[in-house]
Amino acid sequence: MSPSIEIYYFPILGRSAPLYAILDYAGADWAPKYVKDWDLEKANTPFHRVPVLYEKLPSGDTFVLPEAHAIERYFAKRFNLYGDDMRRDALQDAYVSQWNDAFDSVTNLHFEDEAYKDYHTKKFNHAMDLIIKTHGEIWQASPTGLYFGNKIYWVDIVAYTYYQVFSALGLTKDFTDRLGGLDKLKATLDKDPRFQSYIEKEKLRSANYKD
Numbered sequence: 762m763s764p765s766i767e768i769y770y771f772p773i774l775g776r777s778a779p780l781y782a783i784l785d786y787a788g789a790d791w792a793p794k795y796v797k798d799w800d801l802e803k804a805n806t807p808f809h810r811v812p813v814l815y816e817k818l819p820s821g822d823t824f825v826l827p828e829a830h831a832i833e834r835y836f837a838k839r840f841n842l843y844g845d846d847m848r849r850d851a852l853q854d855a856y857v858s859q860w861n862d863a864f865d866s867v868t869n870l871h872f873e874d875e876a877y878k879d880y881h882t883k884k885f886n887h888a889m890d891l892i893i894k895t896h897g898e899i900w901q902a903s904p905t906g907l908y909f910g911n912k913i914y915w916v917d918i919v920a921y922t923y924y925q926v927f928s929a930l931g932l933t934k935d936f937t938d939r940l941g942g943l944d945k946l947k948a949t950l951d952k953d954p955r956f957q958s959y960i961e962k963e964k965l966r967s968a969n970y971k972d
Contacts, residue, residue, distance in 0.1 A: 763817075766791035768832075770812040771799075772970050774929065774963070776829040776864070777812050778922035779915075780836065781966070785959035786918065787840040793966065830861065837915035849909055853916045856896060856908065860916075860923050863888035867927065885932065893939050896920070900942025905949045913953065921950050 766784065770777040772795040784791045796802055796811065803809050807827040814826040814835070826832050834854075837843040843850050866885035870878060900906045908916050924943060927933050933940075950956045 764790045764792040765817045767794040767815045768792075768812050769794045769796065769806070769815060771796045774926055774967065774970060775868075778926055779833050779919045780812060780814075780829070781963065782918045782922050782956070782959040783833070783836045783840060783842065783915070785962050786842075786913075786955050787836070788955070788958070789840070795969070830857070833857075833915065833919070842913070842915040842918070844914065853908070853914060856916045857919050859888065859892050859895070860919050863892060863927070864923055867930065867932065886935070889936055893936065897939070897942050900946055903942075903945070906942055906945025906947070907949055908946075913950065913956070917946060917950065918956075921947055 766789055768777055768780050768784070768791065770793065772793075774781075777793070781793070794815070806813050807825060810827060812827075812829050812832060814824070814832045816824040816826075818824055826835060834843070837853075843853065863885055866881050866888055869881040870885065896908075899908055903910075905911055908914060908920075920943065924933065924940075924947075951960065
């Protein structure tokens, strides 16, 4: 029987990382669906971008949702990672937006003209400096390193997975000695039995990824 949720994305760990982690953490019935030929398949996506969520509904219809951040927020609300505190969730949006700024710079580093590499490197470093300064105070003050008490929320998973991507790309060596607080967050998620499902399954999925 085919899964009820598919995430259509390239066979890499990129913008899909928080989506995969949320779904594994939630124990959802899902599977990745990899792009095979982007030039041919691009026109079939809603905004000519990935990731795209395809969800089979009980009615037999398919819910199609583009844009990574929209999908993340949808899953966060659906799987109780967003909550019912309006101000806390507004802060989650703000913190996730800062992580997205850093990720956008990384994307540009890899896909834009080599002539702009220094520019996007500076933007990434600036974004990470801001995250370390503003988020670092939260991580250090938290016994668990989590953003809001002892409960894992959407923003915690974004922080973990985006930093995972940055580390895999060799972009974090200049920040290692300034990230003690994030190490606490990472250790908390690493020990969580539900999050370990993502860690183990991601090891298996990575065998299909491109370098």
